[in-house]
Amino acid sequence: MHEIKTRFAPSPTGFLHLGGLRTALYNYLFAKQNSGEFILRIEDTDRARTVDGAEENIIETLKTFGLYFDKGPIRQSENLDRYRECTQELINKGAAYKDGDAVRFKMIKDGATVFEDIIRGEIKIENKLQEDFVILKSDGYPTYNLAHLVDDHDMAITHVIRGEEFISSMPKYAALHRAFDWEIPRYAHLPLLLDKNRAKLSKREGEMSVYDFLHKGYLKEAIINFVALLGWHPSKSDKELFSLEELTNEFRLEHVQKSGAIFDMTKLDWINREYIKRMPVETLFERVKEYGEKDQSFKIGGVEFNKERVLKILELEKPRLTTFSELPKIFFMFNVEPKYNPELLKWKKMTNAEINKSLEISNNIIESIDDANFTKEYLEKIFLEHAKEFKDRGELLWPFRAALSGKESSPGPFEISEILGKEESLRRVKKAIELLRG
RNA sequence: GGCCCCAUCGUCUAAUGGUUAGGACAGCGCUCUUUCAAGGCGUAAAUCCGGGUUCGAUUCCCGGUGGGGCCGCCA
Numbered sequence: 001m002h003e004i005k006t007r008f009a010p011s012p013t014g015f016l017h018l019g020g021l022r023t024a025l026y027n028y029l030f031a032k033q034n035s036g037e038f039i040l041r042i043e044d045t046d047r048a049r050t051v052d053g054a055e056e057n058i059i060e061t062l063k064t065f066g067l068y069f070d071k072g073p074i075r076q077s078e079n080l081d082r083y084r085e086c087t088q089e090l091i092n093k094g095a096a097y098k099d100g101d102a103v104r105f106k107m108i109k110d111g112a113t114v115f116e117d118i119i120r121g122e123i124k125i126e127n128k129l130q131e132d133f134v135i136l137k138s139d140g141y142p143t144y145n146l147a148h149l150v151d152d153h154d155m156a157i158t159h160v161i162r163g164e165e166f167i168s169s170m171p172k173y174a175a176l177h178r179a180f181d182w183e184i185p186r187y188a189h190l191p192l193l194l195d196k197n198r199a200k201l202s203k204r205e206g207e208m209s210v211y212d213f214l215h216k217g218y219l220k221e222a223i224i225n226f227v228a229l230l231g232w233h234p235s236k237s238d239k240e241l242f243s244l245e246e247l248t249n250e251f252r253l254e255h256v257q258k259s260g261a262i263f264d265m266t267k268l269d270w271i272n273r274e275y276i277k278r279m280p281v282e283t284l285f286e287r288v289k290e291y292g293e294k295d296q297s298f299k300i301g302g303v304e305f306n307k308e309r310v311l312k313i314l315e316l317e318k319p320r321l322t323t324f325s326e327l328p329k330i331f332f333m334f335n336v337e338p339k340y341n342p343e344l345l346k347w348k349k350m351t352n353a354e355i356n357k358s359l360e361i362s363n364n365i366i367e368s369i370d371d372a373n374f375t376k377e378y379l380e381k382i383f384l385e386h387a388k389e390f391k392d393r394g395e396l397l398w399p400f401r402a403a404l405s406g407k408e409s410s411p412g413p414f415e416i417s418e419i420l421g422k423e424e425s426l427r428r429v430k431k432a433i434e435l436l437r438g
Numbered sequence: 439g440g441c442c443c444c445a446u447c448g449u450c451u452a453a454u455g456g457u458u459a460g461g462a463c464a465g466c467g468c469u470c471u472u473u474c475a476a477g478g479c480g481u482a483a484a485u486c487c488g489g490g491u492u493c494g495a496u497u498c499c500c501g502g503u504g505g506g507g508c509c510g511c512c513a
Contacts, residue, residue, distance in 0.1 A: 169508070261450065
């Protein structure tokens with residue numbers, strides 16, 4: 001039995017998008033779980049549509065996700081002689097003919113093409129529907145129809161896993177294989193990824209590239225996990241979180257869904273949150289640092305954070321963090337004295353006098369604690385003791401928290417206070433008292 | 439228009455002749471609580487329609503309908 005070989009063969013006409021990543025992933029998984037080979041081939045035969053930087057982006061993105069290819073990148077533009085040779089062979093055999101400066105393949109219109117798709121089963125298409133098609137363009141470059149097939153043959157690709165938009169062209173590929181007298185590979189046509197309007201995702205209409213998702217602060221683990229689930233799910237399990245390694249073991253090409261999938265951003269958000277929650281803060285810190293170095297907005301506020309402080313903030317914000325792009329705002333809160341409407345300081349129906357008294361008490365408590373004891377545990381202990389003097393804890397704690405954060409919602413006051421430190425906490429409480437006096 | 443593919447909660451999906459049609463996200467409610475999250479508990483929500491086949495259809499067949507794809511010297 002020969003080794004299984006798959007390939008991912010994008011055209012460098014734009015940055016890699018989610019659909020492409022999924023195709024690459026499925027090809028990778030299928031090859032790896034069968035101890036086979038995964039090849040990257042760049043189909044750059046359309047000179048007009050080739051985009052600068054696209055190839056680099058595709059390669060970099062695959063590597064980011066750990067989808068290492070065993071061979072490649074192999075560029076079709078560097079293999080032109082071979083396509084011309086094959087074209088000539090077909091002309092010699094009478095299977096192709098010149099049409100101006102181009103060459104067309106002569107489609108045999110009899111009968112039907114029947115093939116067994118790994119995902120969809122038997123598919124039958126009448127050959128008479130196909131026209132003679134161009135295999136070599138007038139600029140001397142081959143078309144996709146010829147080039148991909150020649151390469152798949154030369155590279156001994158055993159399984160072609162690609163989008164379903166190629167199904168209707170299968171008679172062309174079957175006829176070409178017959179003309180060359182080549183063995184036809186196995187095919188698996190993947191369902192399309194749809195946008196919210198149920199239309200095929202296209203990179204043309206400003207569709208988000210994988211790079212954009214990374215840039216928005218989604219974790220690569222979450223993205224790949226999410227994309228894997230768009231069209232596949234284990235049949236006897238409710239498991240939803242998979243590492244690449246687990247996917248390699250559990251993925252089944254035959255179980256891939258036949259219908260197109262619309263991707264739901266809120267599910268991606270959830271997966272990302274799950275990964276953040278499970279990540280040790282030390283790791284999270286490293287990842288945030290890596291991300292922050294690429295994102296200028298992290299510099300807002302201009303304060304150098306020491307590791308210990310950032311670690312505390314991350315620990316605190318983990319449960320409510322969806323993507324890293326939210327971090328600058330969060331850091332900003334700890335960084336810069338907040339501006340807010342004094343109304344914010346009001347808990348339920350407190351009067352200004354009551355709020356003022358509450359803040360004065362907070363002020364005094366903080367002053368009474370020395371730097372060495374300025375921890376959230378100790379703060380909580382002392383504050384809760386004083387809170388007993390109020391008819392509702394909130395009367396002490398809400399104004400305090402609002403003064404510290406300047407926000408409607410935030411983590412608890414003790415945690416914030418510990419991170420801010422005694423001096424800054426005091427400053428913010430005093431500021432609130434002033435603000436209240438108007 | 440022709441051909442091809444597809445059809446389970448709003449979304450991603452499980453169940454391949456026998457289940458109260460399962461899970462997850464989102465929604466909603468309750469709980470916890472100093473706010474927002476997180477957590478816990480709970481709730482609503484689907485087999486596109488019509489015919490067959492069968493003792494029995496989400497599942498098999500046929501026909502509709504709906505959605506998508508292809509019909510390029512794009513891939």
